[in-house]
Amino acid sequence: MAATRTGSPANTEIDLESLQRSLRRPRTLFSYVMSLLTGGATIAALFPLFSVLYMLVVRGSAALSLSTLRELPPAAMAAGGGFGNAIVGTFVVVAIATLLSVPCGILAAIYITEFGPETRTASAVRFAAKVLTGLPSILAGVFAFAVVVAMTGKFSAPAGGVALALLMLPTVLLTAEEAIKRVPMKMREAAIGMGATPTQVVTKVIVPTGAPAMLTGVMLAVARAAGETAPLLFTALFSNFWISRTAPQFLPKTMNDLMKPTASLAVLIYNFSGSPFENQIALAWTAALVLVVIVLVFNVIGQTLAGRSSD
Amino acid sequence: MTPGEAGAARDIFHPGGRSGDQEVVPAAVDISQPPSAFETAADRIFRRCTLAVAWFTVLLVFWLVFSIGRQAIPSIRTYGLGFLSGTEWDSNRAHFGILPAIVGTLYSSILGLAIGTVFGLAIAIFLSEGFLSSGLDSALGALRLSQYSWLSSLPNRIENVLKITVELLAAIPSVVYGLWGIFVVIPFIRPPADWLHSHLGWIPIFGTNLSGPGLLPASLVLAIMVLPTISAISRDALVAVPPKLREAAFGIGATRWEAILGIFVPTAATGIFGAIILGFGRALGETMALAMLAGNANVISWSLFSPANTLAALLANHFPEADRIEIGALMYVALVLLAITLVVNVIGTLILQRADAGLKGLR
Numbered sequence: 001m002a003a004t005r006t007g008s009p010a011n012t013e014i015d016l017e018s019l020q021r022s023l024r025r026p027r028t029l030f031s032y033v034m035s036l037l038t039g040g041a042t043i044a045a046l047f048p049l050f051s052v053l054y055m056l057v058v059r060g061s062a063a064l065s066l067s068t069l070r071e072l073p074p075a076a077m078a079a080g081g082g083f084g085n086a087i088v089g090t091f092v093v094v095a096i097a098t099l100l101s102v103p104c105g106i107l108a109a110i111y112i113t114e115f116g117p118e119t120r121t122a123s124a125v126r127f128a129a130k131v132l133t134g135l136p137s138i139l140a141g142v143f144a145f146a147v148v149v150a151m152t153g154k155f156s157a158p159a160g161g162v163a164l165a166l167l168m169l170p171t172v173l174l175t176a177e178e179a180i181k182r183v184p185m186k187m188r189e190a191a192i193g194m195g196a197t198p199t200q201v202v203t204k205v206i207v208p209t210g211a212p213a214m215l216t217g218v219m220l221a222v223a224r225a226a227g228e229t230a231p232l233l234f235t236a237l238f239s240n241f242w243i244s245r246t247a248p249q250f251l252p253k254t255m256n257d258l259m260k261p262t263a264s265l266a267v268l269i270y271n272f273s274g275s276p277f278e279n280q281i282a283l284a285w286t287a288a289l290v291l292v293v294i295v296l297v298f299n300v301i302g303q304t305l306a307g308r309s310s311d
Numbered sequence: 312m313t314p315g316e317a318g319a320a321r322d323i324f325h326p327g328g329r330s331g332d333q334e335v336v337p338a339a340v341d342i343s344q345p346p347s348a349f350e351t352a353a354d355r356i357f358r359r360c361t362l363a364v365a366w367f368t369v370l371l372v373f374w375l376v377f378s379i380g381r382q383a384i385p386s387i388r389t390y391g392l393g394f395l396s397g398t399e400w401d402s403n404r405a406h407f408g409i410l411p412a413i414v415g416t417l418y419s420s421i422l423g424l425a426i427g428t429v430f431g432l433a434i435a436i437f438l439s440e441g442f443l444s445s446g447l448d449s450a451l452g453a454l455r456l457s458q459y460s461w462l463s464s465l466p467n468r469i470e471n472v473l474k475i476t477v478e479l480l481a482a483i484p485s486v487v488y489g490l491w492g493i494f495v496v497i498p499f500i501r502p503p504a505d506w507l508h509s510h511l512g513w514i515p516i517f518g519t520n521l522s523g524p525g526l527l528p529a530s531l532v533l534a535i536m537v538l539p540t541i542s543a544i545s546r547d548a549l550v551a552v553p554p555k556l557r558e559a560a561f562g563i564g565a566t567r568w569e570a571i572l573g574i575f576v577p578t579a580a581t582g583i584f585g586a587i588i589l590g591f592g593r594a595l596g597e598t599m600a601l602a603m604l605a606g607n608a609n610v611i612s613w614s615l616f617s618p619a620n621t622l623a624a625l626l627a628n629h630f631p632e633a634d635r636i637e638i639g640a641l642m643y644v645a646l647v648l649l650a651i652t653l654v655v656n657v658i659g660t661l662i663l664q665r666a667d668a669g670l671k672g673l674r
Contacts, residue, residue, distance in 0.1 A: 027566050038433045041433035042430075051495060059494075105368075108361065108364045108365040108368045110361050116362070121365055125366075134593070134656030136595070136597070141626075142641075147374075199353060199354040199357040229598075270603065281494075284490055292487055296479075
């Protein structure tokens with residue numbers, strides 16, 4: 001620097017060549033190579049997804065028909081058959097889990113945002129929710145086994161529902177918290193100014209306003225729960241039969257209908273994936289296709305609601 | 312309130328009062344009123360309810376630990392710490408040890424995490440550092456298409472599509488990945504694995520033959536499953552790097568990668584590290600992919616191609632058909648898994664909180 005300052009005007013001229021980006025210089029070359037590698041890694045990481053989707057469509061659609069969606073699982077080597085009971089079972093178990101986790105998650109979220117935001121309870125709840133987020137799904141199954149199956153003495157849909165509810169709870173709770181936080185303060189103040197009690201503020205202003213965003217969380221949690229296998233393996237177990245003996249067979253009509261092993265798509269895929277029989281493997285792929293479609297539909301509904309609530 | 316009082320109230324606010332206000336103001340006065348006794352009571356009950364539910368959520372965690380721990384106590388008494396170092400799982404002789412499962416859990420998780428981190432970080436950097444826009448800009452410049460304005464929104468759109476695609480990866484159920492692993496990954500990696508074994512078999516990690524399920528296919532699928540976690544959290548950490556650091560780095564003439572590796576990644580390092588720890592927690596607890604792909608064999612081996620077992624896969628494979636004694640042992644396994652994942656997740660959460668606090672000073 002000093003040299004250029006004291007030198008003749010000709011020397012102060014900047015060497016434009018040195019400012020050009022050239023691949024011959026190691027720094028630029030390094031940057032260029034790293035950029036290529038990163039782009040390549042990104043594209044490579046997308047391959048599995050396309051491979052999964054391709055295989056699901058190609059192998060899954062082979063056995064897909066209306067009767068696959070309506071019939072019972074076939075015996076080994078037997079032609080035909082389907083997994084109607086597993087589709088119904090998945091919805092029943094997830095519905096039980098939703099009924100358990102959504103009220104619980106939203107009420108707890110209301111407490112930690114509205115009634116006691118700075119309290120110790122609130123930070124304990126947040127911490128508990130984060131711990132539950134990282135809970136391995138199979139441990140939710142072990143918990144439901146220890147609490148529900150060991151107590152009732154039966155593998156059942158409610159046991160599976162409890163396991164899934166434990167996994168849904170943190171998602172519902174944390175998204176509901178975010179949803180409530182995003183309700184503008186002036187709406188609260190307006191309601192309080194009208195003489196509303198805190199409860200009325202929550203039920204008449206905050207919950208209706210935050211509902212779409214809360215529903216996003218519920219939908220994402222449902223999507224996750226529908227695909228879970230590990231918690232159902234030894235809680236809902238599996239069944240080759242319909243839930244009810246009397247028509248319509250897919251509707252549980254008595255408590256007894258619920259308190260018995262229940263089929264689910266995820267467990268069906270797991271059981272049939274290890275099967276040596278071609279027809280059961282084909283059904284596993286078809287069930288996987290149906291399961292992914294169900295999961296993605298709930299995901300898309302959730303994302304659409306999220307997009308709408310942020311507008 | 313009587314109409315007269317309402318009229319007086321109006322006069323206070325509008326001394327010059329126009330007659331048109333007369334319909335509006337009394338209505339407003341009627342809407343705002345003190346809560347009735349019933350409403351106050353309902354309010355108190357509702358608040359207590361939410362408090363009770365909030366505490367229930369906290370207690371749930373303790374209940375979880377308690378219910379698993381209580382059922383594990385008999386087998387903890389019987390097998391003691393030798394359970395952790397035993398290598399056999401024989402339910403007929405009631406002889407239980409989980410060392411192979413612990414080793415397999417750590418081995419597969421670390422391997423899966425390493426692969427997942429490389430690709431996850433690449434995606435995070437790719438999506439956060441504007442590679443697409445600069446790449447497309449130069450491509451458009453070369454093709455002389457830069458005057459079309461709709462093309463300039465293309466990078467953002469592609470970035471969005473990529474983000475959604477990575478989210479899709481996270482949405483696919485793990486049992487579907489397991490199915491895909493059995494019928495796609497294992498046949499795909501078998502020829503290269505056989506080649507490596509026959510040519511480089513003297514290296515311990517290629518020491519055995521890939522007979523089907525094994526550690527490598529399981530770890531590869533695991534990598535795909537932790538990738539969305541890592542890329543999403545690292546991307547957030549990279550986006551949160553203050554713009555002035557960015558501008559300063561480029562201002563002193565750093566190339567893009569000197570800036571990324573010298574400034575952005577170190578600044579976001581705590582966040583990225585937290586992401587890796589949380590991904591590790593997820594890999595440790597992942598069940599289905601490993602139950603379907605790892606081979607369920609109580610073997611301790613360095614080889615990537617050897618069948619293995621993990622704690623979660625052990626639970627999944629043995630629980631459905633276990634008798635009373637084996638269930639006790641499996642509860643012990645669950646407790647060990649719970650302890651490991653709890654510790655890892657709490658560390659990850661604390662690191663992410665610190666990352667958030669650390670960046671506050673820079674903003």
